[in-house]
Amino acid sequence: MSKAAISFPMLGDFSINPSNYISIGGFRVYWYGIIIAFGFLLAVIYASKRAKQFGFTPDNILDVILLGVPLGIICGRLYYVIFYWKLYQNDLSRIFDIRDGGLGMYGVLFGAILALLIYSKHKKLSILAFLDLVSIGFLIGQFVGRWGNFINREAYGYETDIFCRM
Numbered sequence: 739m740s741k742a743a744i745s746f747p748m749l750g751d752f753s754i755n756p757s758n759y760i761s762i763g764g765f766r767v768y769w770y771g772i773i774i775a776f777g778f779l780l781a782v783i784y785a786s787k788r789a790k791q792f793g794f795t796p797d798n799i800l801d802v803i804l805l806g807v808p809l810g811i812i813c814g815r816l817y818y819v820i821f822y823w824k825l826y827q828n829d830l831s832r833i834f835d836i837r838d839g840g841l842g843m844y845g846v847l848f849g850a851i852l853a854l855l856i857y858s859k860h861k862k863l864s865i866l867a868f869l870d871l872v873s874i875g876f877l878i879g880q881f882v883g884r885w886g887n888f889i890n891r892e893a894y895g896y897e898t899d900i901f902c903r904m
Contacts, residue, residue, distance in 0.1 A: 741891045756889060770886040777882030781875035792871040793864065798857075802868070806853035810846040811836070817845025847876075 743755035759766040782803060786796040818840050819826055819833050826833050854872065858865040 744888070744891060758890060768890075770890045773886035773889065774879075774883045777879040777886075780882060781872075781879040784878055785871055785875040788871060788874075792867045794868070794871065798861070798863065801861075802854055802857045802872075805857055806850045809853045810849035811841065813849030813852070814841030814843070814846035815839075817842030817848070 741755075741758065743753040745751075745753040756769070758770070759768040761767075782799065785799045789796050789799050815833070815836055821842060822839065825839065832838060850872075851869075854868055855865060857863070858868055
């Protein structure tokens with residue numbers, strides 16, 4: 739599926755048309771995933787560096803991630819499948835093919851918060867302090883992740899009349 743070039747009206751006729759993926763050994767690695775992973779890594783680094791100020795250790799952050807990533811992926815996929823059920827109702831095996839379809843961000847967020855609640859309760863840590871800490875990390879991840887949408891040519895809006903026209 740060919741995607742349209744990304745144009746920059748403020749720069750005249752300048753546009754780019756990057757591929758959506760790179761190939762590594764015949765396996766497609768999508769830029770969207772790379773960018774999302776980079777945003778996630780920055781969020782983890784931020785939370786690990788600030789953990790002590792909120793009464794946690796970097797190990798607490800990594801423990802939550804070990805629980806939160808799988809739970810976030812499962813919940814994100816469930817959310818996506820529920821909202822696109824017609825794509826899966828005749829072939830349930832496709833539900834497990836996360837490379838064909840995707841993850842719903844609200845499901846991922848639900849899974850991550852659920853992991854945070856489970857971990858905090860188990861370790862008797864303040865859930866509110868944890869939420870304060872990870873909220874900024876979440877914003878960092880979202881900010882970087884939007885560039886993935888831009889490269890994917892989705893969710894970037896319409897041309898406007900402001901100086902950059904995007």
